[in-house]
Amino acid sequence: MKTSLRNRIGSRSPFSSLESARRNALGRNRWVAILGGALALAPLASFSQDVKQGEQLYTMNCAACHQPTGTGIPAVYPPLAGAPQATGGSKRAVAIVLNGLQGPITVNGAQYNGPMQPWKAILSDDKIAAILTYVRQAWGNKGTPVTAEQVKAARAEYAQRTSPLTDADLAAIPDEDIKP
Numbered sequence: 001m002k003t004s005l006r007n008r009i010g011s012r013s014p015f016s017s018l019e020s021a022r023r024n025a026l027g028r029n030r031w032v033a034i035l036g037g038a039l040a041l042a043p044l045a046s047f048s049q050d051v052k053q054g055e056q057l058y059t060m061n062c063a064a065c066h067q068p069t070g071t072g073i074p075a076v077y078p079p080l081a082g083a084p085q086a087t088g089g090s091k092r093a094v095a096i097v098l099n100g101l102q103g104p105i106t107v108n109g110a111q112y113n114g115p116m117q118p119w120k121a122i123l124s125d126d127k128i129a130a131i132l133t134y135v136r137q138a139w140g141n142k143g144t145p146v147t148a149e150q151v152k153a154a155r156a157e158y159a160q161r162t163s164p165l166t167d168a169d170l171a172a173i174p175d176e177d178i179k180p
């Protein structure tokens, strides 16, 4: 009763036009928000598709050693979850996957001394990009996505290389992303 009375007074009050202006502005803002959301979602849609494909490829090619949730196996297979070699600058991560890696290496204070095979003859630029994009954002990782063009550029850079990288090779690679 009280509310309806206030509403009736409200609709006749000198503030009612102010009120409707405010509501219009709200409506406009809502459309701006929806449009903005749609624009923000457009690149996200293709990104998450890459991530989905990357997850499948990771399961097929990497999970046997690095495990489905990237934990690795203590003293045998290093983790990819929270590992600086995987989640830091993409230059190192891409170089490792293309060329393979030969121990000893240290990951988060723990030593590993196994060989990881090179993948350059097995996985395309697209596939390496999808796998690393997935690895670099899964399990709490916060690495940047990797594009096929970036893998292509790195592949050309390492075209002559036939041996796996060593820890010293890794240290010589700047810890930065491959330029787009």
Ligand code: HEC
Pocket (backbone or CB within 6 Å): 058, 061, 062, 063, 064, 065, 066, 076, 077, 078, 079, 080, 083, 084, 085, 086, 093, 096, 097, 101, 102, 103, 104, 105, 107, 112, 113, 114, 115, 116, 117, 119, 131, 132, 135
């Ligand atoms: C047969 C087991 C095996 C498979 C399969 C494998 N790795 Fe590895 N990976 C290793 C081992 C062992 C090391 C450590 C090598 C060393 O000691 O130098 C390693 C190291 C790494 C590293 C650097 C260290 C770290 O923990 O960040 C990255 C990145 C990596 N692997 C990514 C991948 C990705 C991506 C795939 C799938 C395309 C993959 N690996 C498949 C065994 C494997």
